[in-house]
Amino acid sequence: MDYRQLKEDIISYSKRIGIDKIGFASADPFSELKNRLIRQQELGYQSGFEHKNIDERTEPSLIFDQPRSIIAIALAYPSRMEEPPIGKKGARRGLFARASWGIDYHVLVREKLEQLGAYIDSCVPEARFKWMVDTGELADRAVAERAGIGWSGKNCSIITPEFGSFVYLGEMITNLPFEPDELMEEQCGECRKCLDACPTGALVQGGQLNAQRCISFLTQTKDFLPDEFRTKIGNRLYGCDTCQVVCPKNKGVDFHNHPDMEPYSEVTKPLLQPLLKISNREFKEKYGFMSGSWRGKKPIQRNAIIALAHFKEEEAVGDLVDVMNGDPRPVIRGTAAWALGKIGGVEAENALLEAKSREQDEDVLIEIEKGLQFFSKE
Numbered sequence: 267m268d269y270r271q272l273k274e275d276i277i278s279y280s281k282r283i284g285i286d287k288i289g290f291a292s293a294d295p296f297s298e299l300k301n302r303l304i305r306q307q308e309l310g311y312q313s314g315f316e317h318k319n320i321d322e323r324t325e326p327s328l329i330f331d332q333p334r335s336i337i338a339i340a341l342a343y344p345s346r347m348e349e350p351p352i353g354k355k356g357a358r359r360g361l362f363a364r365a366s367w368g369i370d371y372h373v374l375v376r377e378k379l380e381q382l383g384a385y386i387d388s389c390v391p392e393a394r395f396k397w398m399v400d401t402g403e404l405a406d407r408a409v410a411e412r413a414g415i416g417w418s419g420k421n422c423s424i425i426t427p428e429f430g431s432f433v434y435l436g437e438m439i440t441n442l443p444f445e446p447d448e449l450m451e452e453q454c455g456e457c458r459k460c461l462d463a464c465p466t467g468a469l470v471q472g473g474q475l476n477a478q479r480c481i482s483f484l485t486q487t488k489d490f491l492p493d494e495f496r497t498k499i500g501n502r503l504y505g506c507d508t509c510q511v512v513c514p515k516n517k518g519v520d521f522h523n524h525p526d527m528e529p530y531s532e533v534t535k536p537l538l539q540p541l542l543k544i545s546n547r548e549f550k551e552k553y554g555f556m557s558g559s560w561r562g563k564k565p566i567q568r569n570a571i572i573a574l575a576h577f578k579e580e581e582a583v584g585d586l587v588d589v590m591n592g593d594p595r596p597v598i599r600g601t602a603a604w605a606l607g608k609i610g611g612v613e614a615e616n617a618l619l620e621a622k623s624r625e626q627d628e629d630v631l632i633e634i635e636k637g638l639q640f641f642s643k644e
């Protein structure tokens with residue numbers, strides 16, 4: 267088999283099916299990454315969303331019989347919305363990060379990997395492969411870096427010279443001995459804009475993230491948001507793009523190569539108030555197709571409440587009172603209580619006092635107290 271020719275054929279095919287970038291890597295163990303993952307774990311810097319088994323994450327032979335190469339792919343996603351709706355008093359809006367615009371990228375990247383797999387199969391019947399995107403064992407960024415897709419930026423993202431860091435990554439382990447591509451030279455240089463712009467100091471140093479402080483992670487948690495972060499999250503409902511938006515390598519980068527990635531602005535920048543009382547069914551119908559809804563409606567609703575507090579949205583007081591009094595979930599009731607205190611006003615204060623005499627849940631009572639403290643500070 268002429269693997270050099272096959273590699274060329276695969277590259278041509280990948281272009282025909284709309285894969286924006288492809289690279290080939292060895293399937294050797296990821297030894298540096300292994301040390302890094304262990305260290306991150308020791309420091310308590312991981313998010314908990316990573317695949318748990320570090321050996322499997324860094325040793326392809328543990329998850330695939332006799333791996334010979336890994337094919338990495340990248341799909342470029344848009345960074346600008348056409349005519350985004352503008353939020354205003356009485357109609358405030360929240361934000362889903364760009365990685366959640368359009369149809370869930372897990373589906374879109376998977377489709378490309380499946381097509382690529384079918385093509386390789388048609389060329390080499392004895393080919394075996396295992397593909398993954400995001401939820402698989404391997405670290406997608408480490409694979410992409412090794413395959414020369416881009417370099418690992420100080421903001422942790424893989425940055426491609428062509429599409430900036432606004433790319434989704436996926437890969438396929440194979441039993442075919444392709445010639446590996448070369449690593450790309452690091453191009454951050456002296457820049458440190460991302461480190462300076464991160465609202466929570468989550469980037470401990472270039473290329474090292476304390477995920478527990480990263481707003482992207484925090485928007486995806488289901489419990490109460492720690493106080494420290496409630497003023498930092500702003501109107502983000504899912505994810506955070508700050509360290510990518512400030513990156514000079516993303517300047518002017520905005521690719522619309524995939525119609526399925528186009529944002530529906532009413533969903534990616536939705537009105538906040540209707541989210542407070544949305545039913546499970548409505549939520550699934552309206553938001554279920556996007557990656558940002560994977561944790562269900564609770565974190566999004568909690569973040570929407572915090573966003574309304576961020577805007578000090580007086581028009582939302584009535585709805586927030588209803589939620590504080592009637593929602594069955596303590597996190598939602600408590601966050602609404604805190605938000606009412608932050609927004610202020612007589613109606614909010616009276617509702618908090620009334621709730622204080624009736625509420626049974628200890629965590630919610632703590633939030634009611636926090637809400638009332640805003641009034642004593644006035």
Ligand code: B12
Binds near residue numbers: 313406408418424431
């Ligand atoms: C867990 C996870 C998160 C966590 C933790 C992120 C993190 N930086 O670790 C949270 C929830 C915070 C998160 C947020 C985001 N994520 Co995320 N996430 C993942 C996931 C599932 C695992 C990542 C992981 O293993 N992290 C552990 C760290 C240690 O490794 P890493 O950053 O992945 O790998 C690099 C470092 O290890 C570094 N490294 C290794 N050794 C050493 C040694 C030294 C000295 C240094 C400096 C560096 C270094 O090199 C590796 C390659 O770049 C991957 C999918 C996957 N299976 O890999 C997606 C993934 C990384 N996420 C992705 C995206 C898009 C995001 C967000 C942009 C989403 C958003 N808009 O909110 C943010 C970006 C936040 C950020 N600054 O990193 C994309 C990244 C695409 C890209 N171009 O890089 C991925 C690859 C999903 C995908 N398949 O497309 N994510």
Ligand code: SF4
Binds near residue numbers: 465466
């Ligand atoms: S995603 Fe946001 S919070 Fe996380 S490192 Fe980047 S700027 Fe900081």
Ligand code: SF4
Binds near residue numbers: 456
């Ligand atoms: S902002 Fe600067 S330092 Fe950070 S990733 Fe971009 S180029 Fe690198």
